[in-house]
Amino acid sequence: MDRLIAHTRKLNHDQLEWQTLQEHSCNVAKLCSEICEPFGLGKLGLLTGWLHDMGKASQDVQDHILRKTLQKLNHCSAGMYWLWEHKRKQNFTDWVMAQMACLAIGCHHSGRCDYIAPDGCEPWLDRMHSERAGVRYSENVQAFFSDCCEEGFMLTLINQAAEEFSVFEERVRKKIQEKYDPESENAVFWTTYRFQMGFIQRFLFGALVDADWIDTSCYMNQTFLPHSTSLEERQKLWNRLSEKTENYLKGLSRKYTIDELRQEISDQCFSAAQKCDPGIYRLYVPTGGGKTYSGLRFCMEMARRQNASHVFYFAPYKSITHQNADCIRKVLGSEYVLEHHSDVIFNENSEEGRSQWIALSQRWQDVPVICTTMVQLLNTLFAASRQSIRRLPALANSVLLLDEIQALPLQDICLLNLAMNTLAQVFHCTVVFCTATQPALDKAVYPIEFSLEKDLVGDFEQRFLQFKRVQIIPRLVPGGESVSSVADFTKDLLKENRSVLVILNTKRAVNKLFDTLRERISDDVQLFCLTTYLCQKHRDDVMDKIKKHLQKKSGPSLICISTQLVEAGVDLSFDCVIRSLTGLPSIIQAAGRCNRHGNDKCKDVYLVYCADEDLRYLTEIDTAAQATRRLLEELPEGIDLLSPQAIQTYYQIYYGDQEQRRNMLYRIVPENGLETTMVDLLSNNQNGVQAKREHMGLVVKQGKDKFRWVMRQAFGTAEANFEAIQDENIPLLVPYGKEGRHILAKLLEEDSEIPSFAELQPYTVSIGRRDRKRLESALISVMDGAAFMVLSNYYDSEFKGLCFEAQQ
Structure with missing residues (x-):
């Protein structure tokens, strides 16, 4: 064999077929460059791809x-x-460019490490100077440039990447x-600045x-590399x-008068889209304003x-x-x-469809519209998983709604603001x-930077008056009232x-x-319960029953008791709503489930304080x-609680607390015990830099900070501590309904085929460690200890x- 090998795959009779290192390096370089090129980083992508497997x-x-x-x-x-040894040394951008490429190359099989760790050490340099790799370094360099490409070509590419990055960095700065x-x-x-540099590195790494x-x-699968859609092809697709x-x-x-107002809002969104430049905007419309279709149209x-x-x-x-x-x-x-989340279900005979879905969801490419969750977005932006980071390039040059x-958790606000900017x-x-x-969001510690004309619907305050269908009536008894009182x-x-x-x-x-x-209502009243103690299939069935019942003009009365899971994005319309005291946004979202189509006179939404609720572990709700x-107490008399003015005043109070403003930065305590924030670890990394200075005996003089411009972020520490939703949920399989009991019964039969993930997912309930x-x-x-199933008498399939x- 006279060529260097990147991969092998086994053929019949234990024979091996191989892909040369030259072919793999060239392919990866081209693909990486194609991803980076539209944003002025094509040469950097090419350089990183060529060197990743040296x-x-x-x-x-x-x-x-x-x-x-x-x-x-x-x-x-x-x-x-090799790249670090041969980088140009003309200005700080050469260092930053090389640092970005080096970290991507050095971590592409493990996940990003810190430039400077909280204790002051530099893990990225430790990785670069690995003792075990060092003994083979000279051999690697000589063999690679003899077989894969000329060293002169790579030295030229370094210069081109450095010049390209200098222009790019100046534009960003x-x-x-x-x-x-x-x-x-x-x-x-x-x-x-430092957050954006770190985000750009994450993009290159992805x-x-x-x-x-x-x-x-x-x-490995003997398929062709994916076809890159031309700009002309893509334009034809969007036109269609x-x-x-x-x-x-x-x-x-258009059944109701309110439908005419929804059409007006939709037209405003379309008109805005015809003149907007890429940037950050708000679609601010009242509940029931038809924002799903208006937003899609924009x-x-x-x-x-x-x-x-x-x-x-x-x-x-x-x-x-x-x-x-x-x-x-x-x-x-x-x-x-493409719909991408864990509850996506496939038909029994759609293995091909499932395989295609997996392939698309891994990259978020090759399909024009992707519908997914905020958790998936936050993981793509901040989590450690290389699978999550791999999706990041798909967001570039896209429209994100x-x-x-x-509903964004308070801790994620500044992180999301910086990422969206x-x-x-x-x-x-x-x-x-x-x-x-x-x-x-524009009043946060690190604010969102809206476009100059930020509102797609400029007259949103007037729209709130037009869509007024309910009135909020506070019924806050001193000391609160019991569940028994709320029941009456x-x-x-x-x-x-x-x-x-x-x-x-x-x-x-x-x-x-x-x-x-x-115990207190008559048998002819339909009573429903909705919480996350119901598995997804159970919740869907209950929602369907409620929806069908509400669509009827007559029939028995109905009461639905629920947690906040019905507040947003659920197309249900009740005659009256009671909401336990919480944040104003949740109260307004709850009000959106009342008289939704405005086909009745103004209805009532009552605000109560339920003393039987224990909010010790729900500090965000309590705050x-x-x-x-x-x-x-402070809102001027005559101001409607549903109005934008009330919402703005609420956020001034909610965000004004200093403790809340610190919480916006995503506070964490890494292993070294010094409290910091995700925002700081991904930007200034003050604790790590200070520890490094102390270790080196450095004194910062005016304008001569050694770490002022270079990369200093603690990516590995930050990503290891990030959770999109901080909740230690444990999934349990539950025997809901006849079909659910049948599927779970297979797990207890010795010779039975184990149900697929898609079959089990609808019958899963996630709970915290205390529960x-x-x-x-x-x-x-079950499943050799990989999962737990709940006994049938501990699941109420009816309620x-x-x-x-x-x-019993």
């Missing part, structure tokens, strides 16, 4: 690839070290300097991982999809004008994602829409924040209303109210409730779902 050129690594040895060896350090002055040591400038995995997969959108929306019937027209790479729809909950993905599929056609943005300013994205209760009040409301929705803050309170009402209580301990005696270990005491 360490495979030594004989002992070749022996491992050819399956002569089992020992895995470090093959990531050689290209990293000047954009930030339009708002913040670095010479005044403005903390916001440095945080923004591009390399994606290119490496694509080429490797294509070789925009036309389909317009034709579909024109055909919608996105499709904007994608057509921008010739976008994709349109993304992000929602906080899987139920909303699924509901609106269905709407979008009806408009565009299923072949143009973030629905129900008020970067996507808009550096990667040509259009971002839309969509909700009836717009959070004051709910029962009394049935005298004037055919349907009542009660939303409480905790599952225990919901179940307690349900039990109390079941939000206190902010609402203050709002009720898990309460169920210890009710669980059966409450998961129970913590055995049912």
